[in-house]
Each structure stands twice: as C-alpha cells, then as structure tokens.
Amino acid sequence: MxxxxxxxxxxxxxxxxxxxxxxxxxxxxxxxxxxxxxxxxNSDGIRVPGDVVRKVIDEGKSLIQAWREYKGLTQADLAARIGIKQSAVARLETKGRKLRSSTKEKVAKALNIDFRLFED
The missing domain is CATH 1.20.5 (Single alpha-helices involved in coiled-coils or other helix-helix interfaces)
Known part of the structure; x- marks a missing residue:
C-alpha cells in the first residue's frame, strides 16, 4: 500500500x-x-509448459517425445491411445520428421493438447 x-x-x-x-x-x-x-x-490461448520447451531445446527431443514425457506416458501408453504399435510411436518421435496433419491431430488428441502445437 x-x-x-x-x-x-x-x-x-x-x-x-x-x-x-x-x-x-x-x-x-x-x-x-x-x-x-x-x-x-493478443494471445491465441495456446501455452507450452517450460518443461516441454526445455526438453526440446536443451535435450534435443522432438515435440511429440517432449509432450509424451511431460504427460508421464510411455511410448506404449501413447501407442495404445492412438491405436498403433510402440515402434510406430518411436518413428513419430524422430526429430525433424514431417508429419501429416491427420497424424498430428491423432497424436494431439491422444495427448489431450491442441493440435496447433505441432504446427511448423
């Protein structure tokens, strides 16, 4: 005061x-x-937690891997949510890999995040 x-x-x-x-x-x-x-x-309402940013920038992880780990999921957990094999999730997590919009939407839904977070 x-x-x-x-x-x-x-x-x-x-x-x-x-x-x-x-x-x-x-x-x-x-x-x-x-x-x-x-x-x-001026915000679009989308937020990325600092832990996700650190995993991508400091640890060199892909966005999918960073979000998956942030959500406390294993590759097998995420695979089950999407309906694919664990090995397919491992391929999706390859850094620099280009993903189709439909794949981004499925992964985002499985992680319960906005799919725009995977936009280039």
Whole structure:
C-alpha cells in the first residue's frame, strides 16, 4: 500500500503527495499490468509448459517425445491411445520428421493438447 497525503482546495482533493520511490515502483507495476493485459488480449490461448520447451531445446527431443514425457506416458501408453504399435510411436518421435496433419491431430488428441502445437 502506498503512503500518501491528500492536498485539498475548498474541501476537494486536488493533489496527492507520494514518496517518489514508492511512486516509481507503482508506475513500474502498472507498466507490468498493462504489458500483461496487452499480451493476454493478443494471445491465441495456446501455452507450452517450460518443461516441454526445455526438453526440446536443451535435450534435443522432438515435440511429440517432449509432450509424451511431460504427460508421464510411455511410448506404449501413447501407442495404445492412438491405436498403433510402440515402434510406430518411436518413428513419430524422430526429430525433424514431417508429419501429416491427420497424424498430428491423432497424436494431439491422444495427448489431450491442441493440435496447433505441432504446427511448423
């Protein structure tokens, strides 16, 4: 809470005196709020957890493998959800492999994520 003093003229508030450091901190907080509101308004609603990003960037894993591991699934688990063999999931997880839209949709549904997360 900001400490302030109100200056009145004819019984009506006309100025507020605030410690400058507190005022500067308040302005910075308001800039953060405005930046958040702007980002939220321009958002498509799709979010990628930091753990998934780290698996892809730091560990060099494919998006499918990163999401599967993030969801706590084995290749066999994912295969069962999609209706394919575990070896097919291993091939899908090959980094750099191009997938058909229908495959992306099946994998996304099995992982309960938005298929747009697999868009190039």
């Amino acid at each position: 900001i400490d302030y003093q109100v200056i009145k003229r004819k019984g009506k508030p006309v100025f507020a005196l605030v410690d400058f450091d507190e005022f500067a901190e308040f302005l910075e907080d308001m800039e953060d709020v405005l930046a958040y509101d702007k980002a939220k308004a």
